[in-house]
Amino acid sequence: xxxxxxxxxxxxxxxxxxxxxxxxxxxxxxxxxxxxxxxxxxxxxxxxxxxxxxxxxxxxxxxxxxxxxxxxxxxxxxxxxxxxxxxxxxxxxxxxxxxxxxxxxxxxxxxxxxxxxxxxxxxxxxxxxxxxxxxxxxxxxxxxxxxxxxxxxxxxxxxxxxxxxxxxxxxxxxxxxxxxxxxxxxxxxxxxxxxxxxxxxxxxxxxxxxxxxxxxxxxxxxxxxxxxxxxxxxxxxxxxxxxxxxxxxxxxxxxxxxxxxxxxxxxxxxxxxxxxxxxxxxxxxxxxxxxxxxxxxxxxxxxxxxxxxxxxxxxxxxxxxxxxxxxxxxxxxxxxxxxxxxxxxxxxxxxxxxxxxxxxxxxxxxxxxxxxxxxxxxxxxxxxxxxxxxxxxxxxxxxxxxxxxxxxxxxxxxxxxxxxxxxxxxxxxxxxxxxxxxxxxx
Amino acid sequence: xxxxxxxxxxxxxxxxxxxxxxxxxxxxxxxxxxxxxxxxxxxxxxxxxxxxxxxxxxxxxxxxx
Numbered sequence: 031x032x033x034x035x036x037x038x039x040x041x042x043x044x045x046x047x048x049x050x051x052x053x054x055x056x057x058x059x060x061x062x063x064x065x066x067x068x069x070x071x072x073x074x075x076x077x078x079x080x081x082x083x084x085x086x087x088x089x090x091x092x093x094x095x096x097x098x099x100x101x102x103x104x105x106x107x108x109x110x111x112x113x114x115x116x117x118x119x120x121x122x123x124x125x126x127x128x129x130x131x132x133x134x135x136x137x138x139x140x141x142x143x144x145x146x147x148x149x150x151x152x153x154x155x156x157x158x159x160x161x162x163x164x165x166x167x168x169x170x171x172x173x174x175x176x177x178x179x180x181x182x183x184x185x186x187x188x189x190x191x192x193x194x195x196x197x198x199x200x201x202x203x204x205x206x207x208x209x210x211x212x213x214x215x216x217x218x219x220x221x222x223x224x225x226x227x228x229x230x231x232x233x234x235x236x237x238x239x240x241x242x243x244x245x246x247x248x249x250x251x252x253x254x255x256x257x258x259x260x261x262x263x264x265x266x267x268x269x270x271x272x273x274x275x276x277x278x279x280x281x282x283x284x285x286x287x288x289x290x291x292x293x294x295x296x297x298x299x300x301x302x303x304x305x306x307x308x309x310x311x312x313x314x315x316x317x318x319x320x321x322x323x324x325x326x327x328x329x330x331x332x333x334x335x336x337x338x339x340x341x342x343x344x345x346x347x348x349x350x351x352x353x354x355x356x357x358x359x360x361x362x363x364x365x366x367x368x369x370x371x372x373x374x375x376x377x378x379x380x381x382x383x384x385x386x387x388x389x390x391x392x393x394x395x396x397x398x399x400x401x402x403x404x405x406x407x408x409x410x411x412x413x414x415x416x417x418x419x420x421x422x423x424x425x426x427x428x429x430x431x432x433x434x435x436x437x438x439x440x441x442x443x444x445x446x447x448x449x450x451x452x453x454x455x456x457x458x459x460x461x462x463x464x465x466x467x468x469x470x471x472x
Numbered sequence: 473x474x475x476x477x478x479x480x481x482x483x484x485x486x487x488x489x490x491x492x493x494x495x496x497x498x499x500x501x502x503x504x505x506x507x508x509x510x511x512x513x514x515x516x517x518x519x520x521x522x523x524x525x526x527x528x529x530x531x532x533x534x535x536x537x
Contacts, residue, residue, distance in 0.1 A: 080525075084524070084525070144483050144528065147483065148483065149482070149483065149484040149501055149502030149503050150501070150502075152484070152502055153501060153502060402486075402489075402490035403490055403491070407485070409487070409525060409527075410525075410527065411527065413485055413487070413527035415483065415527075417485050417486070418483070418484040418485065418486070418502060421486075
């Protein structure tokens, strides 16, 4: 049976719904395997993936979110392509974004971001998360679409019928958006505008790794970045005792003050990398809970199981399927020789199901002892800076959902009966998650 | 072997705590904390792995006096 190799991982819509059999077949063939359609080397093994992530000297991130698809301006030839990368870096899409930077620029800009999301700041942010979750749930559980920013959910009827609602747009999207807005200290009045802008963006579609090739779509948050820039300007002139003033005054490690545009870009990175991914995490988590009443009951009875459940969700349904690297020089990974200029895709979602590390990897087990060894957040210098934020968001959302309901179930009207469910997943080769999740809540 | 975590660098990713929970744990404040003054020999390799895996390079092996 070799026909799985006929499938194009990057274009085949069939692999969007369930990429895992393909990724397992690729790993079995070789954990470092060059797929035949685009020549991308797929790294699907755990040890091999961490090896690439830890070797930022050999592997450039300049094409981390786009891979070979926008094309490189010139043929990538030679035994050391570092100079080519530097010469053409600025022409590549997303090249000014943190995930696409390499040291030494990456080191400085990441340090700036890490000054903004310290554990102390995250703790303060967490206090708002409880409030935000509750206020969104007030609307979501009551079917008040306007306040949640979501489509009409029907509230619980007097006759005891459950509340029904679409979880992604009714809760997950506004929640993750408002959490980041709060983290950045955006004033209350801007937060509702943000939700509106995001909703407009959802309708227009597009985004990184979009398999429908509408990638590089216009960014709906553009207008808000201008406003954010104005706030930074304002706080630099007249600092106040607020989060925005802290951001405005944050310096690079050498003490120099960044351009306002650099600070805005960091904020933009938080939204672009941290919002959508967390929405997918929440969607996957709620799907598992709603599909498995036994697990839902165990979590309701023992809330200490929630962190393990979240780690297992990250492992089994990694919101980022993977991202790309470009080898600067010839290198050997997992015994496979790769020439300079090789496009490598490190598949976190495949590494997290490597049977050499995770026993019976396709089984979801919220008590799996080594679930936390997953690399859903990557490893090395590009490790997701928002991992603690995402974990807190997921924990608080699940806690409050369980507190305020007695049962969460899949809407059969929308997704079909058990055993014959219909789910739609986001059509990108980068992200993994549901586009919609219709729930019935009691 | 003795290790320390630099609070100015730690950002609470928890990679060390995942790799070696016997030695590292996250405090309520979200920072990683070293649980053992002296790391036993059987954990040296794991701790070194945690050390190189720290995204912020916040973990140091203390020099022997």
